[in-house]
Every structure is written in structure tokens, then in C-alpha cells.
Amino acid sequence: MNITDTPLNIVDVKTRVIFQREDGKNMELDIVAESSCGRVLLVEVKKQAAKSGRSMIEDFHEKVMVYQKLRPDNIMIPAFLSLGGFTETATALCREKKIAINERIVSF
Secondary structure (H helix, E strand, O other): OOHHHOOOOEEEEEEEEEEEOOOOOEEEEEEEEEEOOOEEEEEEEEOOOOOEOHHHHHHHHHHHHHHHHHOOOOEEEEEEEEOOOEOHHHHHHHHHHOOEEEOOOOOO
């Protein structure tokens, strides 16, 4: 069985995680959730009425790549929550980069 086929057992969650790119630029991830198996869920949250576009996805993907370099032994699982939805080009880029997307949170 592949590790990516097993459920996540989240053991630590941090919000607004700030880290630096190699050139010293600060970057921020909205949510970083670590699993006991070494996988790390990285989440970008956009609470806006407007659809998230390609440039927002590109910015998030850059954050994921930089964070992955800082944590080379972990498997990153990128996810993007946009309450306003996504443009077609943003959705296509998420599919290409394997970024999970959602437009809502369902509570019971």
C-alpha cells in the first residue's frame, strides 16, 4: 500500500505560517497541518466573493515549492479553498499542479 492511500492522521495544525524564500522574501501559508506519517497539508484560503484566478494559484504553487525545499523529507499536499470559486484557467492550473480545490465548507 502506498502512503498516499492511507488516511491522514493530523497531529499538529498551525495557521499563518511565515517562512522565507532563498532571497529573503517572507511568504505565508494560511494553514499547515502535519500528519503522523510525514505528509503535510498546505492550505490557502480566500474568503472573497470574486473567483480566484490563475495568478493566485501561481502564487500559492510558489509557496508550496519553497516550503517543500525547506521540508524535503515530507510529502506536501496542497489545497486551495476559494469561497468565490475559481476561474477556468485557475482550475486548469490546479489540475496540472495537483492542487486540491474546493469552494465551500459544509458543516453539519
